[in-house]
Amino acid sequence: MSKPSAPRAVLFDLDGTLVDTAPDLGHAANLVREGLGLPPLPLRDYRPVASAGARGLLGKALGITPEHADYTQHRERFLALYRAHLSYQSRLFEGMEELLQRMETRGIAWGVVTNKPAWLTEPLMQDLQLTQRSACAISPDHVARPKPAPDALLHAAALLKLDAKDCWYVGDDKRDIDAARAAGMHSIAADWGYLGEAGPIDSWQADRIARTPQELASWLP
Incomplete structure (x- = not known):
């Protein structure tokens, strides 16, 4: 698959993609x-x-x-x-800190778009010291419809003042890929995540599959 254009922002699902909760x-x-x-x-x-x-x-x-x-x-x-017990054992997935640092040093914004409610998302992000680093953290509370509808992803792009096509969305569930496709974002399936019960990851029709955060980092400029 051909390499897509460099993103201006990378958005992540939270549970099973950014953080091992x-x-x-x-x-x-x-x-x-x-x-x-x-x-x-x-x-x-x-x-x-x-x-x-x-x-x-x-x-x-x-x-x-x-x-x-x-x-x-x-x-x-x-x-x-x-x-x-929100953050007793929850941690960034292995290799994710290095990925975030790479984006931060290169001026690529990153944020979170999750179906986790804000009253759980916000304290978790704070506990893991991610709040100040992330450009946004969008929960279903902020939009009319949760994923797989595109509302939350489009809201994130609007907050960042970017076109959806300039964003990548990374998720470990088929609904993440469906939401990205509906929003017009480049979709990346996170093979290191929980993967849900929606069938093989190869069947989700993601634009790309990242086997590890390190592989995803290698696609960035």
């Missing part, structure tokens, strides 16, 4: 299980569903869907526990 998400899910007298599940069970938020984590932890009579109760408990 699965350990803290899984821990909160296991605390919900513990409260019900259930043993913990291994982290590897939670990783594939970590990008799906409470729905995915509770689906794995308790085998329930939002239609379940007790879902709202368990969701509120899960979110409270997760907020209390």
